Amino acid sequence: MKSTHAIIVMLVAALAAPAATKETKTTKKKAAPAPQVVTIPKDAVPNADGNTYTYTDKQGKKWIYAKTPFGIMKNAASDAGSAAPTSSVDSLTKAIDKGDSVRFERPGPFGTIGWEKKKTDLTDDERRTFEAQNVKP
Numbered sequence: 001m002k003s004t005h006a007i008i009v010m011l012v013a014a015l016a017a018p019a020a021t022k023e024t025k026t027t028k029k030k031a032a033p034a035p036q037v038v039t040i041p042k043d044a045v046p047n048a049d050g051n052t053y054t055y056t057d058k059q060g061k062k063w064i065y066a067k068t069p070f071g072i073m074k075n076a077a078s079d080a081g082s083a084a085p086t087s088s089v090d091s092l093t094k095a096i097d098k099g100d101s102v103r104f105e106r107p108g109p110f111g112t113i114g115w116e117k118k119k120t121d122l123t124d125d126e127r128r129t130f131e132a133q134n135v136k137p
Contacts, residue, residue, distance in 0.1 A: 037071075038065075038071065038072045038073070038074050039072060040053050040055075040065045040072055041053075041055050041065075043055070044065055051066055051067045052064055052065065052066045052067075053065040053066075054077065061076065062076070062077035063075065063076060063077060064076075064077045092106050092107060093105070093106040093129050094106065094133070095126075095129050095130040095133045095134065097130075097134055098116070100118055100119060101116050101117060101118050101119060102116070102117055102118075102119060102122065102126070102130050103115075103116045104116070104117070104126065104129070
């Protein structure tokens with residue numbers, strides 16, 4: 001009985017060994033090429049924020065390079081990006097004129113978020129939101 005078990009084990013091991021070597025050969029052939037490292041071109045123009053660069057390649061396509069904690073990121077620049085972008089948060093913010101100050105309210109995850117600022121202390125985004133909602137005829 002022991003000899004039949006030993007023979008079966010030896011047959012299984014002999015049949016499994018060639019299959020394992022075939023798998024390793026195919027996986028070695030299909031290895032992916034190493035990813036190319038993105039670098040900022042020498043003639044890229046740094047932007048005001050210090051972390052992004054603008055570059056136009058030989059074909060005339062504009063690119064934006066950004067420094068991230070994970071390395072350099074490369075994105076195609078859009079022409080629409082030159083205008084001031086409005087986010088969905090800006091469209092949800094409600095500006096209420098209170099004379100010398102403006103009260104802002106917008107929905108938040110735990111209810112309405114509100115804050116009040118003097119008109120002289122408004123940021124560009126807050127001023128844009130206030131002017132868009134309080135147009136004088």
